[in-house]
Amino acid sequence: MPVRRNSARDRARRELGQNFLIDRGAARRIADLLDPSPVPVVELGAGRGAITRELVHTGQPITAVELDPHWADQLRDECPGVRVITGDMLEFRFPRAPHVVVGNLPFGITTAMTRRLLGTPCWSEAVLLVQWDVARKRAAGGNQLTAQWSPWYEFRLCGKVSARSFRPVPAVDGGVLRILRRAGPLVPFGEHRRYQRFVEEVFTGRGRGLTEIVRNVTGCRVRGLPALPRDLTAEGWARLYLETT
Template sequence: MPSSSRPAVGGRHELGQNFLVDRRAAARIVALVPPGPVLELGAGDGALTRQLAARSGDVTAVELDPGRVAGLRRALGRRVRVVQADMLRMRLDGAPTVVSNVPFGITTPVLRHLLAQGSWTTAVLLVQWEVARKRAAVGGTTLLTASWWPWYEFSLGGRVPASSFRPRPAVDGGILVIRRRPEPLVPPAERVAYQRLVREAFRGDRLLPAVRRALPAPRRWLAAHGLDAAARPRDLGPQVWAALHAAVNGAAQP
């Protein structure tokens, strides 16, 4: 973000930064945030921060641009703790809920950074509309979503038109809600093995070649889970992925 003393209109082109200017869109996002302390990543000019501050509960806003940090501190006073930091380098400790208007250019790194940390329970993120759809598995799952499904639930919170941002992006935004599962479908200690299986499965267009080497009776397993030989990795839901991991892990035991 720019480092001038006064916030500039718009954001760094290389990050795909688009600032939210529609109060109604901001209110829709904040309405999805559960009660309690909140950590906001990339506060920008404070469109979400102001509405979060009007609720009960502590708010910590993280912003990289020192000019915007100073502006937020002047505008919000003691209602919000404003921290100058890089969202991709800080540990997300101390707040059960994370909120962010994610710069479109770093959406995947931000998601990976979030998912790899274990201190939060809910994340409400404004991302590109198609990214939100993909992460929520609308029309089929993706490698990233399948990799984390045993520990998180992904849902679509709504669409935000491009006119709600400045500068106006070429695409609409989408609200992605991520919630940590109270009971994981796969033990956390098995995450590395599970994610290795998912990566192997997504290397091909069909699931059967990936499981043929790992299961003694792959076609029978597929049929037992309502799948046939033409099934693709994108067709599986979270419970089936967890069951596949359990079957492969059991078959690999001596």
């Protein structure tokens, strides 16, 4: 049985939904998922540096973002080649040059950080350790957030990380979500706000089945649609938007 620690720092970490990854094998698998191209890496929520140490072996330039000054200072001492930023990942200014992103996201801000990341340019892929159910649902599709961003990104599930791999031990397992920016967008990015409003209106629209919902929302009768909004693929959403707007 793992020993539960009750220091002020541990209590604060639990309140923020932050859990340190201590499984070196899991950290290595996460680092290995990144494209080996020699582009800079931004690591979010570096914590004690489990993933950071694996990233160092790639030889890529690394910027690690950590909110807690204690752990940020420790990272500077232990990984002198890493640029460490002490600050909130939700406020971090991402590079304007090409880069990739990796991170162990605090469970309490997973959705907020994911939304911010998806709206940020210049990164080509992100490998994120999040709650298992969140990773599974994002990759499977069928939810509004994924549908709103699927014309520009692919979401892939890359495995489960046991709750025992973290300290403090969370109540749920973690999941690794890999997000890849599409080389060829399904909808022009300049239309993303209009497209996302369209997706929201369809998801929240009234009607018995998707065909009736679309007719009520757009005034268009579209044949061959699946039963519900959650059943549409990324390509299906893009095609529906382009045909009805």
